[in-house]
Amino acid sequence: MSLLGGIRPPIAALSALLLALAALTAFQLGHVGRESVPPAVLTSQQYFAEDGAIALRASLDESITDIGRTASLFGSGEPVSPDSVLDKLGSVYQKWRGTAVIEIKSGRLEAQRGENLPLTALDLTALDGESGLAPRMVRLENGETRLLTLALLSWPGRPQQLLVASSSLKVPGISLGRSRAIAVLDSSGQVLGSDGVGGSGQEKKQLAKFAKTVAEKAARNPLQAKEPGSGGFAGVSGSLLGDSKDGRRSVAGYAKLTGSQPGVGTDASALGLTVVSFVGVAEERSAAVDSFFWIAASAALLVLGALAVALLVTTVQRPLLRLFLESRRIGRGDLNRPVTVPKYGEAARIGAALDRLRRQLLGEPGAQTGGPRAGRRARIGTRALLGVCGVLLLVWSAPLLLTLNRAGASVAVPKTIVEDQRERTDTLADRVRRALNEGHADLTSVASVISDKTTPAELTKLLERTRNQHGRYESLYVLKADGTVLARAGAAPHHPAGKGPSKHPVTLVDSGNRPVITEYAEATGLAGAAVVGELRIDFLNALLKRPGLGEVRVVDAEHRVVGGNNGYRAFTPLSDADLDALVSSANDKSGANDKGDAGDKSDKGPHAKSALLRDGGVAVAAAAPMTGGGVAQPLDWTVVTWQPAKGLEIPAYTTQNRTVLAGLLGLTGAVACLGWIHIIVVRPLRDLARRAEALADGDRRTVVYPTHHDEVGAVTRSLEVIRLQLLEQRKRDAAGGTTGRTPGGATPAGRN
Incomplete structure (x- = not known):
């Protein structure tokens, strides 16, 4: 018989799957909510750092491009004085801490605006080619770091001049909220600029620990730092757990500056900078569901699985193996003992037919067509027995799939997640x-x-x-x-x-x-x-494509959609009245600010707002008006974001997902193994029962051939041997031969 066929392998596979699922349920699926910080909070900090890295890289690249383009525009026109260049530059752009014009040949400072620049750090003899004009970082005497951006000013017949602009290495436009801090590190882990870091030694000590770890992780190759196909941020990014004190733990996210396209670097990404942000969150070690539930579920699976396997063994496997032995005995000519007929299903029908065939081989007159058949129990088919096994396993799987551990509308979403949604939306609006x-x-x-x-x-x-x-x-x-x-x-x-x-x-x-x-x-x-x-x-729309924010829309003063991060219809209203109300609340110019919701904003005027929407499922939403000045502010645009909470890795939804997973695994294993038995055993067995009864009823012409080389196939081959023996018996009877001997040399009952 085939090693992979027959009745034993699917029952053994079902037993192994149920044991494995019971162990998985008891020892793995129940470990939910035991982390001190939910994974969703860690992921949110990673996204926050990625936002900072994108903002810093875009700002630095824009500044480098603006300096070069400005110098090119001046160089294409009539010569102007250095003071005119810096005045015009300052009137157009207000983003540099200091600017200066230096005559390259003599090294003389021609003009300067803003803070004093560390010009002694520049080697004016090494400005040939693009590499000589590459931006560079310089540390000041007070310990701060500046990024110097260079461009050549040249007119025919005049000495070449160098346009220099300095900027601080701080992440622009990032909304930090109340307790968050953010810093920029170089490739060695040294802090070049920070914001939100207080004067306490604890915060500085924590930042130093994070900086050391981040420097090691940021040195990895981006392809090796992430899982294949993860997508999202093109550079190295991740999250870290820090020290715990008084029930609060520091959580950090980090992201290394990288180009907008994988493998494509920029002037800013070549600096090797990394952004790290960290915040203190409350530790919660309460499991979402008590471990007793998972142990009880595992025990229930073992009991129901044992009943199902026992039913298969006693009502399907053993009768089929008994038929296999009985059919071989009859085929060899051992006709003295009656066939032990199984009690249920097709096996009972085949057993009754075998006994009739035995008596026909013995020449008993009552064994011809129309003889006794299997009793009432044979009406219970093997498919019904498989159905009972399926119901037993469904009793365990269905509640896990449909009812148990459902996360309702009252699910608790960590406060940090809601605050991060607001601050990231505010950052996106500023961007x-x-x-x-x-x-x-x-x-x-x-x-x-x-x-x-x-x-x-x-x-x-x-x-x-x-x-x-x-x-x-x-x-x-x-x-x-x-x-x-x-x-x-x-x-x-x-x-x-x-x-x-x-x-x-x-x-x-x-x-x-x-x-x-x-x-x-x-x-x-x-x-x-x-x-x-x-x-x-x-x-x-490309500015709005950030992971971890869900749906993003930009709406105008009339709350009509202007842009979004995916498909939308322009100039249509928002799809949800709660979102519309949230936008109105964020743009309220006279209402008092809810400090618990809006972080460190002012008490009055427009500010970013966040909320939990519970109609039709829990969703985290935020709205942030474009404030901060400039020509864009009069547009009165608002960025609104929302995402379903069920997509976050928080204990309630993780428990629900794992419960559904356990139910799916149980249902899939049951369907696979019982379907295997149905295809390999039950269908051939039903066909064999029909053929055996036809043969017992006198059909000697139809050849009985096996479908598979297993127990059912062995019984089928024995029936074919019996059919041939009956044909030989008929030929001998027709020729008037001796009838005192039975086929195979057996002696009828009552003779010596």
Whole structure:
């Protein structure tokens, strides 16, 4: 017989699966809620650090690009004084702590604005090529670190000058809330800049521990630091557990600066910086479900599984093996003893047919067609027995799948998760605001070099170069006061024909259910004209794609959707009234602030708000208006995010998921093993019962052949031997041969 066929392997497999599932239920699935900090809190800190790394990398790259482009714009025009360069730079951009212009040949400081720069750290003799102008970090005497960004200023016939800008290495635009701290580390783990770190020695000691560990982890290859196919942040990131004190534990997230595309570096990512953020959270070691539940569930599975296996063994396996032995005995010619007929199912029918065939071989007159068949118990088929086993196992699996350990609307979501949703939404709103402000600053920089002497060809070249340097624009053009387009780069303008530039720096236009964000920068050198940039809506939507925030939407002052991180219909209202109310609450300019909800914001005015929405399932939601100044603030846009709590790794939902998993495993194992028995044993056995009864009823012409080489197949082969013996007996009877001997040399009962 086949080693993998027959009745024994599926029953053995079912027994092994039930034992393994019982052990898994008792010793593994019950370990929920025993962590001091829920995994969802750790993941949230990792996302927070990734937000900081993205913001810092984007800010540094933007600053490096702006310095280089500004120097290029000045170099393409008439020579200007160093003071004029710095004044113009300061009026357009307000993001550098200090700027300076140095004559490279003599090393003389020509002009300076803001804080004093550590110019002695610059080697002016090593500025050849791109590597010589690469940004560099310099430590000041007071211990702070500055990033120096360099660009060449050159005009024909004048000595070359070096434009230098310094910026601090602090993460811009990150909403920290009350107790969070964030720091920037170099590749060796040294703290270059921090925010939110108090003067207590405990916080500084904890930061030093985190910095040492983060420096080691950040040195890994990104492909080896994450699971294959995990996606998300392209660089190295993760979370850490810190020290515990007075029932609170420090939790940190870290992320190394990396390019927006995997494997594609930038000037900022080449600095080897890492952002680490940490916050203190309350420790909760209460298990979501008592371990007794899982032990009881395991014991119940063992009892029900033992009943199911015992039923299969006693009503299916043993009768089939007995039939196998009886059929071989009859086939060998041992006809003296009656066949032991099983009590239930197809085995009973086959046993009764075998006994009739035995008596036919003996020549008994009452054994011909129409003889006695199996009793009433044979009506209980093997399929019914399998169904009973399935019901026994379903009694254990169904409650786990459908009713037990359900996380209802009153599920407790950790406060840290709700606060992180709010702060990350606030950070995202600030990121959108900064992106719009940066875009307008770029247009202002272009507009500052335009005069009435600039030809349309030169304007087109300037616009093309700007559009190539900044991928945010779909269209760039210069618009005169009468609405005439002097020069254009990119797609066709959406500005109304015949109308002059808008008085508002940033406007939003509905162009066929497609938002068009248009920015205007006045060209002072060309009366009434303006440089106009239309931003790609995909640029705005790309800013919103951050993991761990769920659904993200940007809504305007009328609460209409302008952008989102996935599919949406533009200029439609929010889909939920609770979200609409949350946006209204966040934009309330007169109501008092709920300090427990809004962190460290002011007591009045618009501020980020968060809430737990419990209609139709628990969801964590937050709304943050774009505040902080700049040309984008008058838009009155709000970023709103929400995500279902069931997707978070918190104890209540983890317990529910593991309970459902246990039920699914039990159901799958039962279906697989019982289905195996049905296909390999029950169906061939039913067909064999029909053939055996037909043979006992006198059908000698139909060949009985086996389907599988197992117990059922062995019984089938024995029936074929009996059929051939009956045919030989018929031939002898027809030829008038001796009838005193039975086939196989057996002697009828009552003879010697």
